[in-house]
Amino acid sequence: MRFQKGATIRDCYAPAMEITDPFEAGRYFQELVEFAMQNNPSLTVDAAEKVERSNLGYYSGYYDTATMRRVLELFGAVHPIFGAV
Secondary structure, three states: OOOOOOOOHHHHHOHHHHOOOHHHHHHHHHHHHHHHHHHOOOOOHHHHHHHHHHHHHHHHOOOOHHHHHHHHHHHOOOEOOOEOO
16 A cells, blocks of 8 residues: 555645546545545445545645646546536
8 A cells, every 4th residue: 555554645645646647546546545444444435435536626726727627637526615627
């Protein structure tokens, strides 16, 4: 697993901002979901996916518009304020 116990928000989401390949995005997203479920065993897969898409959307809002759009599209994420692409 890419993420270690105690991983920061930046550790988890900053690398996702650099991803451009859909296959790599899918693998990375799966690792995020697994890590979320490890940290909170009460999460279902659906709930963990929803949380991670929301987190990716929020984090992408700190980047330029092109990066945010790419991340939202690659991960099927939605920014909590700006919405979907």
